Amino acid sequence: MKTLTLTCLAFLMTLTASPVSAASSASIEDFDSIQLYTLANDHGMTVKVTNYGAIITSIVVPDRDGKGADVVLGYNSVEGYINAVDKPYFGAVVGRYGNRIAKGKFTLDGETYSLAINNGENSLHGGIIGFDKVVWTVKSADNRSIKLNYLAKDMEEGYPGNLDVTVTYTVTDENQLVIDYHATTDKATPVNLTQHTYFNLQGEGEGSILDHELKLNASQFTPVDQGLIPTGETPSVTGTPFDFTTAKAIGRDIGDDHEQLTFGGGFDHNWVLDKDGKSGERTLAAEVFDPVSGRTLTVSTTEPGIQFYCGNFLDGRLKGKSGKTYGHRSGFCLETQHFPDSPNQPNFPSTILRPGETYQTQTVFAFSTK
Known part of the structure; x- marks a missing residue:
């Protein structure tokens, strides 16, 4: 049986000049708990996940000749994810609302809410400190599955309600990565969670995907x-x-x-x-x-x-x-x-x-x- 890999991230980062601010739910102390987990099956598939942003950092799967390659874009350190130019959201769970909300405003039950603006005049992928930039709590983990939890506070990035979110990644014997999303709230709120992994089936760094x-x-x-x-x-x-x-x-x-x-x-x-x-x-x-x-x-x-x-x-x-x-x-x-x-x-x-x-x-x- 494969063993679960927990690597306290030396994968990680120095905290100097970290863009994570007091507006984030992630305090400096939270970064002590960042870890990297490896999920694997017996058929050549491995998936690496960090609880920073619930990011998938690597997916290795075999080609037609049985040779494995990492098919997702990303970095070897959290510094890479934090400091990436234009914030591409490599591998992250995005929320509370994936994609755009026009002008960062919406009206719900007669009340108008103003969100953090971070994409022209719009709000994108949850705002300035979205779910991709916080430290998630690992509720359980073994060699096949990991369950991550994050509590988004009422009015965080402008959204109403304390939103309790759980994301579970599971690797199967059929070379599947199953992603389950679960959330509850104490106030009405928009929710639209998604996974923002970038794929290149030839292997990351192997050029254009236009022939896919x-x-x-x-x-x-x-x-x-x-x-x-x-x-x-x-x-x-x-x-x-x-x-x-x-x-x-x-x-x-x-x-x-x-x-x-x-x-x-x-x-x-x-x-x-x-x-x-x-x-x-x-x-x-x-x-x-x-x-x-x-x-x-x-x-x-x-x-x-x-x-x-x-x-x-x-x-x-x-x-x-x-x-x-x-x-x-x-x-x-x-x-x-x-x-x-x-x-x-x-x-x-x-x-x-x-x-x-x-x-x-x-x-x-x-x-x-x-």
């Missing part, structure tokens, strides 16, 4: 304005570069003359998943295949949407754990989620969690080869 072939189980998407806020429409993808209903190379249509590609700098949009089961059931969301390594990633989820982002803002300034730089479009994200700006979009599925209710979603990243 992507299929999305989605016949509609949510167009955005220049600030990447949804317009509220959900048009068909048919006849547009956003049609991934049949597998195609990510780079095939990315250079098309299309307003939405201009706004996003490429693909950085939410797709409306074609849900063929009951509400709350997990269904297929996406499949990605790398012809070079033979690795395949399949994503299934209980969520209604998925944000496909293809690393448009990576520009070579970031150097990853292998010592290689992360160039333009050298990683992609598949963020299962409710839709961006839902608190301001009455036609979108609700993201409001109320006292007595339970937020519970599941996403599975499954790896195989062909």
Whole structure:
């Protein structure tokens, strides 16, 4: 049986000039408890997780020849995650609200709330000190699974309610990473949690992902304005570069003359998943295949949407754990989620969690080869 690796992070950091401020729930003393955990099965898959930001720092899976490689972008130290240019959210759980909320405002039960602004005039991924920048409590851990908890305080980053969040990562014998999200609140509040890992199925630092072939189980998407806020429409993808209903190379249509590609700098949009089961059931969301390594990633989820982002803002300034730089479009994200700006979009599925209710979603990243 594999043994659980707990490494008190020398993986870690000096606390000098740390950007974590008094506004964060993470005090300086909290950093003494940062650790790195290794989950593994007997089939060549290992996943490393730190309780700083609930970040997935590494996923090693075999290629078609059985050779393992780390297929996620990231760093060997917490300093890397904290000091990364433009804060790419490598590997983190983002919240309390993943994606954008327009102008950092929403109205709930007659009261208007103002959130921390950190993306132009909007609020992105929970604000300045989101869930990606705090120290989570490890509730349990073994060689296959880790359960992490964080209590977001009432009005933290402007959100109402004490939100008690648990995220569990589990590695299975089928080379799956199962992610379970659970949350409760004592006041009505928006909640939209997601996982922000960047993948490159050839291996992190191995260049562009534009030849990866992507299929999305989605016949509609949510167009955005220049600030990447949804317009509220959900048009068909048919006849547009956003049609991934049949597998195609990510780079095939990315250079098309299309307003939405201009706004996003490429693909950085939410797709409306074609849900063929009951509400709350997990269904297929996406499949990605790398012809070079033979690795395949399949994503299934209980969520209604998925944000496909293809690393448009990576520009070579970031150097990853292998010592290689992360160039333009050298990683992609598949963020299962409710839709961006839902608190301001009455036609979108609700993201409001109320006292007595339970937020519970599941996403599975499954790896195989062909």
